[in-house]
Every structure is written in C-alpha cells, then in structure tokens.
Amino acid sequence: MAVTKPDAKDEAGLDAGTLRELYRNMLRSRLLDERMWVLNRQGRAPFWISGMGHEAVQVAFGMNLRPGYDWIAPYYRDLALTLVLGMTPKDHLLSVLARADDPNSGGRQMPAHYGCHRLNIISTGSPVGTQLLHAAGLALASRMRGEDAVAFTSIGEGGTSEGDFHEALNFAATHRLAVLFVVENNGYAISVPWEKQMPTPDVADRATAYGIPGVVVDGGDAMACYRVAREATERARRGEGPTLVEAKVLRLTSHSSDDDQRRYRSLEVLEEEKQRDGVLRFRAQLEELGVLKPGDAEEMRAELVRELDRALDEAEAAPQPDPDTVLRHVYAEDR
Amino acid sequence: MAQKTYLEAIRDGIREEMERDERVMILGEDVGAKGGVFGVTDGLQKQFGEWRVLDSPLAESCIVGVAIGAALNGMRPIAEIQFQDFIMPAVDQIISEAAKMRYRSNGDWGVPMVVRAPFGGGVHGALYHSQSIEAIFCHIPGLRVVVPSSPYDAKGMIIGALRDPDPVLYFEHKRAYRAIKGEVPDGEYTVPLDTANVVRSGDDIAVFTYGMMVHTALEAAERIAADGFECEVIDLRALRPLDRGAIVSSARKCGKVLVLQEANLAVSVASEVSAIIAEECFEHLDAPVMRLGGPEIPAMPYAPPLEHAYLITAEKVDKALRELAAY
Numbered sequence: 001m002a003v004t005k006p007d008a009k010d011e012a013g014l015d016a017g018t019l020r021e022l023y024r025n026m027l028r029s030r031l032l033d034e035r036m037w038v039l040n041r042q043g044r045a046p047f048w049i050s051g052m053g054h055e056a057v058q059v060a061f062g063m064n065l066r067p068g069y070d071w072i073a074p075y076y077r078d079l080a081l082t083l084v085l086g087m088t089p090k091d092h093l094l095s096v097l098a099r100a101d102d103p104n105s106g107g108r109q110m111p112a113h114y115g116c117h118r119l120n121i122i123s124t125g126s127p128v129g130t131q132l133l134h135a136a137g138l139a140l141a142s143r144m145r146g147e148d149a150v151a152f153t154s155i156g157e158g159g160t161s162e163g164d165f166h167e168a169l170n171f172a173a174t175h176r177l178a179v180l181f182v183v184e185n186n187g188y189a190i191s192v193p194w195e196k197q198m199p200t201p202d203v204a205d206r207a208t209a210y211g212i213p214g215v216v217v218d219g220g221d222a223m224a225c226y227r228v229a230r231e232a233t234e235r236a237r238r239g240e241g242p243t244l245v246e247a248k249v250l251r252l253t254s255h256s257s258d259d260d261q262r263r264y265r266s267l268e269v270l271e272e273e274k275q276r277d278g279v280l281r282f283r284a285q286l287e288e289l290g291v292l293k294p295g296d297a298e299e300m301r302a303e304l305v306r307e308l309d310r311a312l313d314e315a316e317a318a319p320q321p322d323p324d325t326v327l328r329h330v331y332a333e334d335r
Numbered sequence: 336m337a338q339k340t341y342l343e344a345i346r347d348g349i350r351e352e353m354e355r356d357e358r359v360m361i362l363g364e365d366v367g368a369k370g371g372v373f374g375v376t377d378g379l380q381k382q383f384g385e386w387r388v389l390d391s392p393l394a395e396s397c398i399v400g401v402a403i404g405a406a407l408n409g410m411r412p413i414a415e416i417q418f419q420d421f422i423m424p425a426v427d428q429i430i431s432e433a434a435k436m437r438y439r440s441n442g443d444w445g446v447p448m449v450v451r452a453p454f455g456g457g458v459h460g461a462l463y464h465s466q467s468i469e470a471i472f473c474h475i476p477g478l479r480v481v482v483p484s485s486p487y488d489a490k491g492m493i494i495g496a497l498r499d500p501d502p503v504l505y506f507e508h509k510r511a512y513r514a515i516k517g518e519v520p521d522g523e524y525t526v527p528l529d530t531a532n533v534v535r536s537g538d539d540i541a542v543f544t545y546g547m548m549v550h551t552a553l554e555a556a557e558r559i560a561a562d563g564f565e566c567e568v569i570d571l572r573a574l575r576p577l578d579r580g581a582i583v584s585s586a587r588k589c590g591k592v593l594v595l596q597e598a599n600l601a602v603s604v605a606s607e608v609s610a611i612i613a614e615e616c617f618e619h620l621d622a623p624v625m626r627l628g629g630p631e632i633p634a635m636p637y638a639p640p641l642e643h644a645y646l647i648t649a650e651k652v653d654k655a656l657r658e659l660a661a662y
Contacts, residue, residue: 071408073404102441103443104440105439105440105441106441106442108438108439108441109439113439115439115440115443115444117440117443117444122404122407122444123436123439123440123443123444125431125432125435125439126431127427127431127432130400130427130428130431130432132400133396133397133399133400133401133403133404133428134400134401134403134404134407134432135404136397136400136401136404137400137401137402137403137404137405137406137407137408137412138404138405138407138408139404140401140404140405140410141404141405141408141409141410142408143386144360144386144387144410145409151404163396163424164396164397164400164427167392167394167396167397167400168397168400170392170394170397171391171392171394171397171401174392328442329437329438329440329441329442330437330438330476330477331437331477331479331500331501332437332445332500332501333442334500335499335500
C-alpha cells in the first residue's frame with residue numbers, strides 16, 4: 001500500500017524564508033507559463049505545453065536538489081523545476097521563440113523539451129518514458145564513482161503505462177540507486193482519464209512490487225510536497241535507494257496549445273479545479289500564517305513581471321538560428 | 336604475432352581498454368559469471384568486478400537506456416544485446432534517444448556508448464537467432480554502424496568504438512566467433528570506424544561485402560581466379576558512414592560490380608552501395624550492378640535444407656561472378 005502523508009501544515013518545520021522562496025518559485029513559473037500561452041494565442045509562438053497546476057511538487061524537489069551536482073532527467077511539464085535549478089525565463093522564451101541561443105536545444109526542439117548542460121539537466125526528447133532509464137544510468141555512474149549525487153526523473157501518470165517505467169524502477173530498485181522517481185499525476189493522458197489507463201488509482205502502489213517506498217502527496221500542498229521531497233532526496237543521498245513519489249496534481253490547461261480539453265472534460269470540473277489551484281492555496285496559507293504580509297504577494301508579482309518583460313524583450317531581439325547550421329552536431333565535431 | 340579467434344580478439348580489445356580506462360563498463364544479459372552466451376566476456380567480471388561487468392535484467396530497453404544515462408554521466412558503457420534479433424525493444428532508446436542526443440542538444444550532450452550484438456545465420460538459430468538487421472540502423476544519422484570480419488579488425492574496431500564520442504553499433508557475426516582465426520597484435524591499436532578495407536586486389540570485378548560474406552567472397556574469388564578473372568574484394572566494415580571514396584575507386588577500376596550480403600536486399604546496405612555506384616560511376620561501368628543477398632522472407636528457417644536455401648554460399652557467389660564476367 002502506498003503511504004499517504006498527512007497534511008503537513010503544522011509539521012513541515014519550514015522557516016519563513018524557505019516558505020517565501022517556495023511561493024516565489026511557484027509564482028515565477030506560473031507567470032512565465034501564462035505568458036507562453038499569450039504568445040501562442042497571439043501567434044508569436046507556434047506551440048506551448050504547460051506545467052500549470054504542477055508547480056508545487058517541482059519547486060519542492062528543485063529546492064532540495066544540488067544544481068549542477070545532482071542529475072535531472074525531466075519531462076515536458078517541468079518548467080518550474082528548471083527555473084528553481086537555475087534556468088531563467090529568458091532561457092525558455094528563447095526556446096518558445098526558437099532562437100539560436102536557446103540553451104535547451106538552440107531552437108532545434110519543440111519548446112518544453114528541457115536540457116541544460118551546466119545544470120546537469122540532460123536533453124529530453126518527445127518519446128514518453130525513455131528518460132527514466134537514463135536517470136537509472138546517471139545514478140549508476142555516480143554510484144560507481146562513489147559520489148552521493150542523486151538523479152531526479154519525472155513523468156506523467158500517462159507515461160507510467162510505458163514499459164520503460166517498469167524497467168527503470170526495476171533496475172534502480174534492484175541496485176538501490178539514488179533515483180527520485182516523481183510521477184506528476186494529473187489524471188489525464190491527453191484526453192484519456194486515469195480510469196482507462198490503469199486499474200487502480202495510485203501509481204505509488206506499484207512501489208511495493210519493487211520493494212521501495214511509494215508515497216502519495218497532494219501536489220497542491222506545497223509544504224507537504226517539500227517535506228516529501230526532502231525525505232526522498234535525503235534517503236537517496238544516504239544510499240538507501242530510490243523512492244516513487246506520486247503527486248496528485250491538476251492539469252489547469254489543455255494538454256498543449258494544440259488541444260482543447262473542453263471537448264472531453266466537463267466545464268464544471270474545470271471550474272472547480274481552478275478553485276483548488278495550488279498557487280492560490282499556498283498564497284492564502286502563507287497569508288494566514290503571516291509569512292506573506294498584505295501587499296507582499298502583489299509586490300512579488302510586480303517584480304517577477306518586470307523580470308519577465310525584460311526577458312521577453314531580450315528573447316525577441318535575439319537572432320534565429322543560421323540555416324547553415326542545420327547540418328551541425330550530428331556527430332562530435334571535436335573528434 | 337599471436338593467432339587469435341575473432342571472439343578472443345574482441346575480448347582482448349575490451350579487456351585491454353578496461354584496463355586502460357576505468358570509465359569502460361559492460362552491461363548485458365549473462366555477461367558476468369557466465370561470460371556471455373558465446374563467451375565474449377568470459378573472465379571479465381572476475382577481473383573487473385560486478386559493477387563494471389554488470390549482469391542486467393532481461394530487458395533490452397533497460398540495457399541501452401541505462402547505458403545512455405551512464406554515458407551522459409561520464410562512463411564509456413558497452414551495452415551487450417544477446418542476439419541482434421532481440422534488439423527491437425531497445426530501438427526506441429537507440430534511434431530516438433542515443434542517435435539524436437547530440438543533434439537535439441545543439442552539441443551539448445553526446446552518448447559515447449557501444450552497443451554490441453551478434454548477428455547472422457548458419458548456426459541453426461532459426462528465425463530469432465540468425466537475423467541480419469543492421470540496415471535498420473544504417474538509415475539513422477547520428478549512429479555509427481560497424482561489422483568487423485577479421486580478428487585484427489575486431490580488436491582494433493572495438494577499441495576504436497570505445498574511444499568514439501558517439502554511439503557505435505558494433506555487430507559481430509556469430510559464425511565468425513570461433514571459425515575465423517587470424518593474427519592479432521598484442522597491445523593497443525585502433526582501426527578507423529569509417530574506412531573500407533581492400534582484402535583482395537583485382538581489376539575485373541569489384542565485390543563489396545561485409546561480415547562472414549567477406550570470407551565467402553574470398554573463397555569464390557579464388558575459384559574464378561583459376562579461370563583468369565581477378566576479383567577485388569572490398570570489406571566494407573564501416574556500414575555507416577560508408578567509405579564512399581573506396582567504393583567509387585574500386586567500382587571505377589573494375590567496371591563490374593557485385594554487392595554481396597547475408598541480409599535481404601530491399602532497402603539495405605547493398606541498396607545504398609549500389610546507389611552510390613549508380614550516382615558516381617555510371618560512365619565507368621561495363622555491366623549493370625549486380626546484387627546478391629538473402630531472400631525476401633521474414634528470417635532464416637530452422638530445418639537444414641531451408642536454412643541452406645537461405646544462405647549465400649561460395650557456389651552462389653561463384654555463379655554470380657561468372658555471370659558478371661560473361662556480360
């Protein structure tokens with residue numbers, strides 16, 4: 001059975017600074033994500049695929065990882081995670097506008113195919129689930145060198161139907177590798193609800209079969225996510241092996257900019273989910289706790305919007321890739 | 336120089352490189368205590384330990400996917416697939432991931448990984464232990480595909496593959512493992528992964544081939560030499576990229592061409608070699624390019640008469656050469 005963590009409000013043991021940082025990271029990702037949709041709807045960006053509703057668990061893990069030391073094999077909804085680790089709104093705007101200086105891929109891949117060499121975020125492609133095995137290999141190499149680096153990898157619940165999901169958990173658990181498997185379960189594989197993907201509601205239950213902890217956490221509860229992330233990361237770093245974390249998150253947008261979820265989900269449910277938005281919930285929680293004073297959230301937002309505006313101006317002014325570079329980097333150039 | 340089998344030459348190359356470079360490791364089914372189903376990795380786990388010679392679960396995508404991750408984190412892994420026939424579950428990892436990693440990251444990430452697998456028939460392996468499906472990978476930019484035919488090349492190319500910064504598919508003809516012996520130098524040397532090798536000189540017919548078919552071609556070439564026709568036999572050995580210069584040079588010199596392989600012909604290595612010759616040697620040809628390969632059936636059957644009917648024998652090659660000679 002998966003272990004369901006109790007509400008963590010009173011036991012998170014987080015100081016005000018950490019709580020503010022959590023919120024700021026979530027808001028920063030949300031504002032950038034919203035701007036991506038605007039650019040898409042304005043016809044300035046051909047494609048966007050969102051992480052709205054997934055921010056809390058990503059930020060929680062990001063704040064517990066060591067950027068540039070730990071290894072990251074993310075998936076396409078991990079915008080917030082990459083920002084916490086050190087990527088910038090400008091990096092991702094360069095990507096969504098397919099500019100030459102995009103650090104993810106130099107404008108070669110669709111947006112949200114994350115990768116950043118200096119931060120050990122490996123390049124990710126579009127096939128679903130392959131990255132979990134890469135994470136196992138990343139952790140294997142660290143282990144063989146005697147390092148205590150951990151490998152974070154994530155996937156939607158849709159991807160857990162892939163064979164690579166099983167193969168990666170099986171391998172990492174067999175060798176007690178330091179892999180954090182994070183399932184961001186938003187209940188939908190594009191249009192297919194979880195009931196048609198799997199026989200039981202909790203992906204974390206499957207951890208039992210691999211003899212590792214399986215943890216379900218409310219992906220809208222930032223403090224609970226932080227505590228689970230800290231525990232799983234510390235466990236992995238101590239050499240005690242992988243953890244399967246399942247965050248129940250909301251998909252507050254359609255699958256991608258090419259999808260319209262109103263065709264297959266009820267408007268009532270979509271409206272109700274907006275009310276459960278983790279960013280709003282966390283703000284209310286922090287205001288209640290006095291961590292955010294009146295006006296703090298607005299001030300934070302204004303500062304982040306200024307950063308975003310600057311980043312967009314710079315990204316739009318950046319050059320597109322030179323067509324003469326299309327043949328480069330098929331094989332290593334410094335042989 | 337010592338006489339070694341093809342199998343011993345591969346193992347020597349791996350062992351020596353593992354001694355020199357602690358990043359080199361092997362991951363695959365039964366590679367440890369058993370030393371692999373053919374014995375290629377025999378003794379290596381004892382020498383290098385259970386991490387560097389790691390018995391994997393029975394899961395090909397896992398073997399290659401984990402090797403990719405290890406390669407991204409500084410290792411030089413060999414992913415051993417027990418038979419080329421069983422590589423299919425790993426094709427997503429090889430083609431969608433390893434082959435595209437460098438391109439899609441704009442040069443930031445590379446996958447220095449070697450995927451080894453035995454291929455080829457004639458060992459009573461039936462449909463799923465006899466295939467020659469290298470052409471699937473030869474289509475894919477970002478991959479290197481090599482097939483050594485001699486013990487000398489087997490050692491030099493495995494070392495070369497392990498030092499290459501990109502993913503290399505290194506296919507071993509399983510019938511060559513113990514049947515082919517040759518001189519192998521002690522110590523370190525590499526054979527390039529992008530050059531063909533002229534193994535017999537002649538100026539009447541150019542025979543382009545690879546793997547065990549190199550030996551079949553040499554046997555047939557000796558037969559027809561008795562009748563005054565000299566074949567040039569070119570061991571392609573690098574299937575991607577092909578050595579375009581060597582192909583064009585021998586085809587122009589001889590004017591007649593046989594392209595020979597164990598795999599079936601449609602959309603294959605022989606197709607590509609023929610296309611290069613058609614593009615670059617048209618005015619030098621004295622006969623249409625001839626191809627000889629396996630039949631268009633799903634794979635090699637088990638019963639000896641059926642298996643024999645599939646295989647390209649020296650008799651079949653000899654017949655094709657005589658047709659070309661008479662053209």
